[in-house]
Amino acid sequence: MNKIIKKNILSENIVKLEVEAPLIARARKAGHFVIVKVGKYGERIPLTIAGADVQRGSITLVIQKAGKSTRKICALNEGDSITDLVGPLGKATHIENFGTVVCACGGVGTAPMLPIAEAMKKAGNRVIAVQAARTKDLVILEEEMRQHADEIIPMTDDGSYGTKGLITSGIEAVIKREKVDLCVTIGPAVMMKFVSLLTQKYRIPTVASLNTIMVDGTGMCGACRVTVGGKTQFVCVDGPEFDAHQVDFDEMMMRLNAYKEFE
């Protein structure tokens, strides 16, 4: 049982939770995720860690209501507990001084990007965050991101905030303006697909953090398998980050819909 210390509502459908988890707070690195289960008969779902406080012994999770299980987690309040929480899982982000790193995050993907931007900045990189959302209300954690990024480029599909347009146009503007050494992308699969196609065109190495269906999250079930460079990989133990240019995003999107009829 892990107690919820703090709850913030970031937008109508997005909730930020600070959860007591001292061991995970100490062990986690940028890129790691946890498996969360709420209730005796709850589902095990993966959530990428959005931050940690070793002193307070807590981690931060940002959850967007999408299905039954995420709605259940979002309904929890301060003082409630998450029934089961395990982690940190997956491989940590490869951090080094690449030069200039573009963090391309879509929607709730900004949350797991925070620790990556932080670590990249600490390693000496120039960090540019392109933060895209459908509309103004869905632009989240901009202030937090500002603490780690040298520059933030907010984008909305409808132009209600920042620059109007898709994330790819924001990234492309940066690429045309200066040399980009690495792109890291986290967001909806379809967005990552188009980010990947764009950076491939400019031959910019790109890492995508994938969020697939998982059951155990430790390599046991294989529900999370994706094709990377023609080979089957498990997101939970081989990832969650992969060379985006090698990922078969179409297959991934098809597999993400596998249980749609049950929602």
Place this chain on the structure above:
Amino acid sequence: MIDPEYLKTLRNEPWREALRQRMKNRERTAIPRVKMPELDAGIRSHNYGEVNRGLSPEQALRESQRCLDCPDPQCIAGCPVEVNIPKFIKNIERNDFPEAARTLKETSALPAVCGRVCPQEKQCESRCIYTRMGKEAVAIGYMERFAADFERESGPVSVPGRAASNGTKIAVIGSGPAGLSFAGDMAKYGYDVCVFEALHEIGGVLKYGIPEFRLPNEIVDVEIAGLQQMGVTFVTNCIVGKTLSCEDLHREGFKGIFIASGAGLPNFMNIPGENLSGVLSSNEYLTRVNLMGAYKREADTPVFPGKKVAVIGGGNTAMDSVRTARRLGAEQAMIVYRRSEKEMPARVEEIKHAREEGILFMNLYNPVEYIGDETGRVKQMVLQKMELGAPDASGRRSPVAIAGQTETVDVDLVVVSVGVSPNPLVPRAFAGLDISRWGTIVIDPDTLQTALPGVYAGGDIVRGGATVILAMGDGRKAAAAMRKQL
């Protein structure tokens, strides 16, 4: 190994002698082997009730009379944990069922589990004098289950005596059969044992793998409660190598570590279409159903209720999967296996039960491709017809494709059950372990010690994919060796 003199002393106790005198061996051997009462196949293929119902006291008593209480019993050597088989059976014969249960617990941490899932026909019962006489072996497994169940159902279970606490902390990684068996023995020796489990439930494969109709979770929980009463502590949701490092364990004062993390990683065949939705590993399928309870209305975890289900493979896990599919409402559930039934690694009883439940066996077929519909769901599989060639390294005749002979079969769910590989999570966490090219941990076969001092390993992380009882045997062996070393 158990001292033969000790066995002889027990055998010479007056009550055992008296029992032997009571009936002539000829009378004993004339008794036919008991038949296990089973849930009707028509009913059970639509529910999760346990298939084997267990013997009545009368049946157990009658069966116990078949045992000749041999002067040189071979059955014990056939048991990886060396249960004193004649002693427990003769206790049944003299109507002391609780003592029979206590005898089992002297060496086995999980008798009610072993009585259900051990392949006795390949172990103790294969060594029985009856087998050597060409008759049906004494039903050791059925009686083991009877004694353990009788004790559990008749009130508080006995807790094996434990030595005075010596205050030495021991860590166990994984709460499956190897870990539980090791924990039980170390607790008996007086150690302070803590078991770390990655999942939210204790029991490992006994919970996520073996289905309710073969091993109810409730049975496993009672055995775990017994270990807790012996002072074993359990920490769930904790992955050594992730949540805690092995340095953390040393810092916390653990003097010995037993790695029993199992062979979690499912193998796939790397054929076209294997990543279509509706194609999944038996681990995923069984975990969704057994651990997450997907068959229950209140569970949030979904599972595909396939109507035409193909399970690829011929092992026990394949049988568990295909029988689960039937219970989830499959109109047609089939096994696709590349060899013939004779080579199937599954227990004879499982194959028999599957057949009774209407499972179709497509032997000598091997899938070569899966075909999906426009949404990416599997709708067909292409099967290659096989024949048996020369024996391979395993001694079984190897399957060879018959050129040009394929069949396309409609399916809406495919469960791939072609073995597992060791989970690299834990081995990766311990620098200095010797890892084989199959990913298993290399150990000293006598002591089960790894290349790291104080770190032992057993079960599937060493064997790569074996049985519950072999894992338990490893647990016992490692416990004895670690105790000697500490």
